[in-house]
Amino acid sequence: MAKERFPIHVEGSxxxxxxxHERVLVSLERAQGFGQLKNLPCKLPVGCRRGGCGICRVRVxxxxFRADTMSRAHVSADDxxxxLVLSCCIYPLSELSLxxxxxVAVKDKGQKAAKEA
Incomplete structure (x- = not known):
């Protein structure tokens, strides 16, 4: 059985x-290693790889795509x-443009209320 593979375009890179079945972050790291993301200004931003640090934010x-749970401290439900998602938490279901x-940290409404009290 052939595994389905999808193109991923990184704007300007x-x-x-x-x-x-593969996290987009892993796909991007592989492409960078093979020199396919030549126009990245620096190394691909990578942190915890589990959706908690917010370093690998991308806009689809x-x-x-299919998404795993992401920290609301870094990606709000509206985002x-x-x-706006974390590349370590999404899986392509079609061709993607990113x-x-x-x-950035997203301020939680509960944190705001606690701070004001």
């Missing part, structure tokens, strides 16, 4: 490909609905 500009995004 190059192209990779990934499998439906086009395409379908996720708008395609834009690398800076890592």
């Amino acid at each position: 190059g192209d990779a490909s990934g499998y439906a 500009v086009a395409g379908e 996720e609905r708008e395609g 834009r690398l995004e800076p890592a």
Whole structure:
């Protein structure tokens, strides 16, 4: 049985490909290792690899993916609905177009209320 492979385009940086069972971050790391993401200004941002640190934030500009749980401290529910996700937590289901995004902490409403009290 052939494993389904999908093209992954990284805006301004190059192209990779990934499998439906493989995290997009792993696909991007492999592509960088093979010199396919030549226009990345620096090494691909990688942190905990489990959705907790927020370093590998990307915006899915086009395409379908499956997502694991991500830390709401780094990706709010609204962000996720708008395609802002962590590349270590998504798996391609079609061709993807991505834009690398800076890592930022999202303020949780509960944290805000506790701080104001």
